[in-house]
Amino acid sequence: MSLIVKKFGGSSVADAPGILRVAGIIADDYSEGHELVVVLSAQGDTTDDLTAKAAEINQSPSRREMDMLLATGELASAALMAMALEKLGLPVISLSGQQAGIRTSSDHGSARIEKIDCERIRGELDKRRIVIVAGFQGVCRNGDVTTLGRGGSDTTAVALAAALRADRCQKYTDEDGVYTADPRKVPGALRLSEITYDEMMELASLGAQVLNNRSVQMAKRYGVELEVLTSFERKPGTIVKEVTNMEKIKISGVAKDTNAARIAVMGLRDEPGIAFRVFRVLSNAKIVVDIILQSIGREGTKDISFTVARSDLDSAVSALDAQREALGFSELDVSDSVAKVSIVGAGMMSASGVATMMFEALYDAKVNISMISTSEIKISVLVDEADADRAVAAIHRRFFED
Amino acid sequence: MSLIVKKFGGSSVADAPGILRVAGIIADDYSEGHELVVVLSAQGDTTDDLTAKAAEINQSPSRREMDMLLATGELASAALMAMALEKLGLPVISLSGQQAGIRTSSDHGSARIEKIDCERIRGELDKRRIVIVAGFQGVCRNGDVTTLGRGGSDTTAVALAAALRADRCQKYTDEDGVYTADPRKVPGALRLSEITYDEMMELASLGAQVLNNRSVQMAKRYGVELEVLTSFERKPGTIVKEVTNMEKIKISGVAKDTNAARIAVMGLRDEPGIAFRVFRVLSNAKIVVDIILQSIGREGTKDISFTVARSDLDSAVSALDAQREALGFSELDVSDSVAKVSIVGAGMMSASGVATMMFEALYDAKVNISMISTSEIKISVLVDEADADRAVAAIHRRFFED
Numbered sequence: 001m002s003l004i005v006k007k008f009g010g011s012s013v014a015d016a017p018g019i020l021r022v023a024g025i026i027a028d029d030y031s032e033g034h035e036l037v038v039v040l041s042a043q044g045d046t047t048d049d050l051t052a053k054a055a056e057i058n059q060s061p062s063r064r065e066m067d068m069l070l071a072t073g074e075l076a077s078a079a080l081m082a083m084a085l086e087k088l089g090l091p092v093i094s095l096s097g098q099q100a101g102i103r104t105s106s107d108h109g110s111a112r113i114e115k116i117d118c119e120r121i122r123g124e125l126d127k128r129r130i131v132i133v134a135g136f137q138g139v140c141r142n143g144d145v146t147t148l149g150r151g152g153s154d155t156t157a158v159a160l161a162a163a164l165r166a167d168r169c170q171k172y173t174d175e176d177g178v179y180t181a182d183p184r185k186v187p188g189a190l191r192l193s194e195i196t197y198d199e200m201m202e203l204a205s206l207g208a209q210v211l212n213n214r215s216v217q218m219a220k221r222y223g224v225e226l227e228v229l230t231s232f233e234r235k236p237g238t239i240v241k242e243v244t245n246m247e248k249i250k251i252s253g254v255a256k257d258t259n260a261a262r263i264a265v266m267g268l269r270d271e272p273g274i275a276f277r278v279f280r281v282l283s284n285a286k287i288v289v290d291i292i293l294q295s296i297g298r299e300g301t302k303d304i305s306f307t308v309a310r311s312d313l314d315s316a317v318s319a320l321d322a323q324r325e326a327l328g329f330s331e332l333d334v335s336d337s338v339a340k341v342s343i344v345g346a347g348m349m350s351a352s353g354v355a356t357m358m359f360e361a362l363y364d365a366k367v368n369i370s371m372i373s374t375s376e377i378k379i380s381v382l383v384d385e386a387d388a389d390r391a392v393a394a395i396h397r398r399f400f401e402d
Numbered sequence: 403m404s405l406i407v408k409k410f411g412g413s414s415v416a417d418a419p420g421i422l423r424v425a426g427i428i429a430d431d432y433s434e435g436h437e438l439v440v441v442l443s444a445q446g447d448t449t450d451d452l453t454a455k456a457a458e459i460n461q462s463p464s465r466r467e468m469d470m471l472l473a474t475g476e477l478a479s480a481a482l483m484a485m486a487l488e489k490l491g492l493p494v495i496s497l498s499g500q501q502a503g504i505r506t507s508s509d510h511g512s513a514r515i516e517k518i519d520c521e522r523i524r525g526e527l528d529k530r531r532i533v534i535v536a537g538f539q540g541v542c543r544n545g546d547v548t549t550l551g552r553g554g555s556d557t558t559a560v561a562l563a564a565a566l567r568a569d570r571c572q573k574y575t576d577e578d579g580v581y582t583a584d585p586r587k588v589p590g591a592l593r594l595s596e597i598t599y600d601e602m603m604e605l606a607s608l609g610a611q612v613l614n615n616r617s618v619q620m621a622k623r624y625g626v627e628l629e630v631l632t633s634f635e636r637k638p639g640t641i642v643k644e645v646t647n648m649e650k651i652k653i654s655g656v657a658k659d660t661n662a663a664r665i666a667v668m669g670l671r672d673e674p675g676i677a678f679r680v681f682r683v684l685s686n687a688k689i690v691v692d693i694i695l696q697s698i699g700r701e702g703t704k705d706i707s708f709t710v711a712r713s714d715l716d717s718a719v720s721a722l723d724a725q726r727e728a729l730g731f732s733e734l735d736v737s738d739s740v741a742k743v744s745i746v747g748a749g750m751m752s753a754s755g756v757a758t759m760m761f762e763a764l765y766d767a768k769v770n771i772s773m774i775s776t777s778e779i780k781i782s783v784l785v786d787e788a789d790a791d792r793a794v795a796a797i798h799r800r801f802f803e804d
Contacts, residue, residue: 016455016458016459020459050478053418053478054485056418057422057485058485058486058488061484061485061488061489062485062488064495065481065484065488065496066481066485068477068480068484068496068498069477069481069482069485071477072474072477072478075470075473075474075477076452076471076474078470079456079467079468079470079471079474080455080459082463082464082467082470083456083459083460083464083467083468083471084459086464086467087459087460087463093466094470096470096547098545099545099546120545143500143501143522145498
């Protein structure tokens with residue numbers, strides 16, 4: 001008998017047939033004797049609908065009241081799922097975040113889980129009940145409802161798995177696991193049976209949307225074994241855990257991130273501390289910088305290039321422009337038609353020739369590289385957005401298909 | 403400065419314009435310096451929609467899960483109203499039943515309020531905040547959400563007014579007060595400026611749907627002054643309180659109840675205890691009996707006639723039929739095309755001639771009376787449903803228009 005935490009997203013429980021289908025999966029696992037805690041998101045477009053309803057009344061409501069409003073979506077899907085399982089004759093109870101003991105900070109809209117009091121859930125499991133928990137929400141010290149922000153239900157699931165010392169945390173998605181590249185774009189993409197937390201985080205940050213980084217990070221910290229699997233077929237998915245069979249595959253995937261923009265700060269004085277001063281301006285503006293490249297410019301000046309999220313592009317440019325005098329640069333060169341293409345794999349750096357193979361694949365495909373960044377488990381290149389899909393395909397072919 | 407509890411129903415807050423309109427009323431009262439606690443129902447058809455959603459999944463879900471589901475409706479309208487008041491720049495907070503300290507029994511679907519911990523509400527009022535409370539709901543001992551059943555939001559409002567020792571509890575409706583008859587049916591109907599709790603209860607039980615009896619009963623017990631008023635105009639409504647000016651008007655209203663059915667149990671043996679045995683059968687079947695008439699039947703037998711709610715007619719007949727042998731009656735005569743017409747007024751019995759005037763009015767209108775029932779503050783007659791409106795008009799004319 002295992003204790004399993006399962007998480008289903010909003011599209012899986014969007015309507016009555018979806019809820020009944022998911023109830024069937026839960027019932028099967030229960031009949032195998034497992035203890036089950038199930039975390040649910042709000043149904044389909046509920047969260048968007050509630051947000052629109054609020055906007056009709058107030059364009060900028062307080063986050064406290066938004067949390068009160070939005071949390072109702074997950075409460076409703078939890079109750080409806082409990083009814084579906086009751087219909088199947090199974091013992092079940094739905095719990096709000098508060099009832100599930102999820103204590104959070106009071107940062108409404110992006111609260112952090114501080115502690116989970118598992119007493120109630122444990123008691124219900126001891127009664128052999130399936131426990132349905134409304135995802136995305138908790139309660140802060142003064143008894144107010146909070147929400148956990150983006151990917152909040154994933155966070156709920158992993159945090160519950162950690163607090164309950166669950167044997168596994170299963171995240172159901174539309175995909176049947178994690179792939180070496182986007183299977184809709186790269187026909188030869190392979191499904192991974194295992195991947196490490198770090199690799200998963202790199203892939204997630206690169207746009208493979210199956211698991212958000214916050215939940216993977218938490219899973220890593222507490223050693224929660226994750227599984228990404230589909231709710232449309234009964235078959236194993238991809239396991240995310242600390243150590244996987246590293247001999248078998250060096251590269252776990254190729255990913256593309258088109259949410260990137262490049263800024264080049266040109267003609268900076270070549271003096272100590274200049275890079276520090278540029279990036280202090282950006283961090284004061286709360287802008288996260290990704291790949292950084294520093295090069296010699298003309299006539300003894302320096303150019304510093306870096307990438308930011310596209311949504312931060314305008315504020316990055318304004319922040320730098322406002323300090324043009326102080327920083328002493330000649331011009332800003334900006335492009336938002338770039339994409340970041342990366343290969344991810346644990347132990348990549350210890351294997352010689354990975355970078356070479358990647359660059360060769362891009363050269364053969366005639367893709368121009370404008371920036372390069374490397375980490376322990378990742379090599380990223382910045383390319384023209386128009387070249388990105390071709391770059392992914394070329395790299396994937398070289399590493400997985402040849 | 404007064405402490406006022408206001409209650410708005412689902413139709414008042416059905417959409418964004420409705421919410422903003424109600425917010426305007428609240429803002430006006432706040433600007434006059436009052437402390438305000440506002441109880442809201444779920445928006446428009448929300449409760450019906452949620453019930454239909456549940457029925458798609460499970461025709462007979464547990465009451466515990468229904469409560470979890472239904473309570474979200476009031477939470478959402480409370481949060482939306484808070485946003486509307488924020489938009490007007492007013493300090494406000496929305497609270498769930500639980501946060502408002504409403505502790506109930508664990509009878510899901512029809513929980514009774516056991517206690518209200520006013521600490522949180524008091525604290526928010528002390529901060530000069532308007533407090534919006536989700537109606538219809540509370541929390542039971544084990545932390546589960548409960549709902550209060552029909553008219554639950556009215557009950558919430560009155561209970562809060564009692565617990566907070568509010569100066570007044572205002573219930574906003576589509577009507578601008580309580581009338582001597584249904585103003586849509588009787589053009590000459592008069593609006594009452596005051597009415598007693600008992601009169602209000604009699605009128606409510608007779609189909610004047612402005613206030614449900616449970617809340618009036620509670621208001622009477624705790625001496626909460628109620629006001630029934632409209633949200634469409636800014637003008638005083640009808641005050642419901644213990645003692646009103648009884649000299650001024652003896653009859654406070656004429657009402658019609660078409661939710662009545664008549665059963666005659668014919669040919670009972672004329673022996674002691676026979677009435678007791680008939681009504682024990684009905685009370686065992688949890689059927690509430692209203693007007694009762696006992697008369698001599700043919701050949702030394704007895705007939706007992708009574709009225710029940712139409713929804714109880716079938717089960718009353720089955721219960722009696724099952725005991726036909728034991729009770730020893732010859733036949734059941736049943737009619738569901740009857741209506742109860744009543745006049746209500748405190749001190750009516752001490753005023754001579756009221757019954758006579760009523761019967762005379764009915765006689766002049768050629769309305770046949772099949773049963774009569776009287777109480778301290780009410781005289782009811784059972785008539786053919788087809789005659790009911792004519793009966794109401796005739797009585798109203800005699801008492802209020804002549």
